Amino acid sequence: MEKDKKLEELFLAQKPTFDDKAEFMATVTRRLDAVEFVRQHQENTLRRYKLAMVAAFVVGFISGAVTMAFVLSMPADVPLFTFSVESSILLWIAENSRLIATTALALLMSFGIMSIISNVQDILVLRHKCVLNY
Amino acid sequence: MTREVFITQIEREQEPLRCFLLALCCGNKSDADDLAQDALVKAYLSSAGYQEQGKFRSWLFKIAHNTFLNHKDSCRTMETLDDARTLISSTTADNAFEHQELYLALRTLPPKERSAITLFYLNGYSIKEIATITETSEDAVKKQLSRGRDKLRQELKMED
Numbered sequence: 001m002e003k004d005k006k007l008e009e010l011f012l013a014q015k016p017t018f019d020d021k022a023e024f025m026a027t028v029t030r031r032l033d034a035v036e037f038v039r040q041h042q043e044n045t046l047r048r049y050k051l052a053m054v055a056a057f058v059v060g061f062i063s064g065a066v067t068m069a070f071v072l073s074m075p076a077d078v079p080l081f082t083f084s085v086e087s088s089i090l091l092w093i094a095e096n097s098r099l100i101a102t103t104a105l106a107l108l109m110s111f112g113i114m115s116i117i118s119n120v121q122d123i124l125v126l127r128h129k130c131v132l133n134y
Numbered sequence: 135m136t137r138e139v140f141i142t143q144i145e146r147e148q149e150p151l152r153c154f155l156l157a158l159c160c161g162n163k164s165d166a167d168d169l170a171q172d173a174l175v176k177a178y179l180s181s182a183g184y185q186e187q188g189k190f191r192s193w194l195f196k197i198a199h200n201t202f203l204n205h206k207d208s209c210r211t212m213e214t215l216d217d218a219r220t221l222i223s224s225t226t227a228d229n230a231f232e233h234q235e236l237y238l239a240l241r242t243l244p245p246k247e248r249s250a251i252t253l254f255y256l257n258g259y260s261i262k263e264i265a266t267i268t269e270t271s272e273d274a275v276k277k278q279l280s281r282g283r284d285k286l287r288q289e290l291k292m293e294d
Contacts, residue, residue, distance in 0.1 A: 001261060001276055003254070004283050006292055010236055011157075011255040018152055024167065025145060028174050032137070035175055 043127070050123050057116045064109040071101050135181040143190050144174055150191065150257060151198055157252040158202050158245070161237035169205055173198040195257070196267045199249055206245045239289035247282035250275050 018024070074080065080097035083090040093100060135143075144151075151173070155166040177184075177197045184193060240248055249268055253259045261279070265272045286292075 001279060004287070007251075007283060007286060008255050010290070011252075014236060015153060015256065016156060018149060021145075021148060024148060024152070024170075025141075028144065028148075028171060029141065031171055031175055032141075032178055035179065036137075039179075 046123055046127050050120060053116050053120050053123070057113065060109065060112045060116070064105060064112075068102060068105050068109075071098060071105070074098065135184055137178075140178055140181050144177075144194075147191050147194055151194055154195060154252055154257055155198055155202065157237075157240060157256055158199075158248055160241040161234065165205075169198065169201050172205075173201040176201060192259075192263060192267055195253070196269070199267055202249070203245055235290060236286075239286050242289055243282050243285055246270075247278045247285070250278040251282040251286065254279055 071080065076098070079094045080101055082094045148170070152166060152170050155169050155173075156163060159166040159169065173194070177194055180197070184190075240251070243251065246268065250264055253264045253267060254261075259267065261272050261275050264275045268275065270278075
């Protein structure tokens with residue numbers, strides 16, 4: 001495609017000159033410093049959050065396993081808890097207290113682990129967004 | 135790319151970048167400089183992924199072009215010529231320019247035509263390079279240039 005000479009001359013004739021280059025660069029540098037500070041802060045926060053999640057996972061897993069082992073190691077013929085009220089349902093609960101406690105603990109641990117995994121995934125997505133979407 | 139290398143590169147490229155954005159902003163220096171700053175921050179944050187060796191300016195212009203289009207999308211601008219005249223006469227930067235008519239004429243072009251025309255006539259890019267910067271096809275760039283040139287000639291009352 002041929003260039004329109006008159007238009008080209010018009011554009012080139014009014015090419016501006018900038019006498020505030022140093023000032024412009026100083027502003028850019030200041031903004032880059034600010035962005036760098038925010039980025040570092042966000043990365044540190046995310047790292048701390050991730051560490052907290054991993055710590056919660058490990059502590060939860062170990063304490064859950066210890067509690068479960070403790071419950072299962074108790075004598076099978078002695079219920080974990082009893083009710084003073086005479087009722088067939090409560091009696092059934094008391095007889096199966098070990099099984100109920102173990103199931104509840106396992107459900108609680110599963111829910112905790114799923115929450116932690118979900119949080120860690122959110123952190124990873126957030127970190128990815130922080131890097132890409134500034 | 136390290137921070138020092140990036141700053142050295144942008145020190146060299148700031149003038150063409152600001153010229154480009156000043157033309158896209160039709161002589162509004164404050165908007166152009168704000169967009170230039172935003173584009174440079176975006177470029178800095180993406181500089182880790184920059185691999186096009188030797189094409190730093192094109193890469194920077196691509197980011198600046200996208201920043202300009204996002205800015206145009208996100209804010210309501212004064213589109214009439216009267217508004218443009220008021221704006222231009224009130225900005226100190228434009229007093230330095232002899233040919234304000236060109237900025238007024240550029241204002242009548244849609245953003246994509248304005249980008250193509252500016253890159254072609256002011257920055258001297260080829261159609262292929264403009265297609266890369268604006269992420270469109272070469273045919274689309276040719277059409278934008280052709281339409282933009284006709285409109286500019288009409289606005290500027292230029293004779294053949």
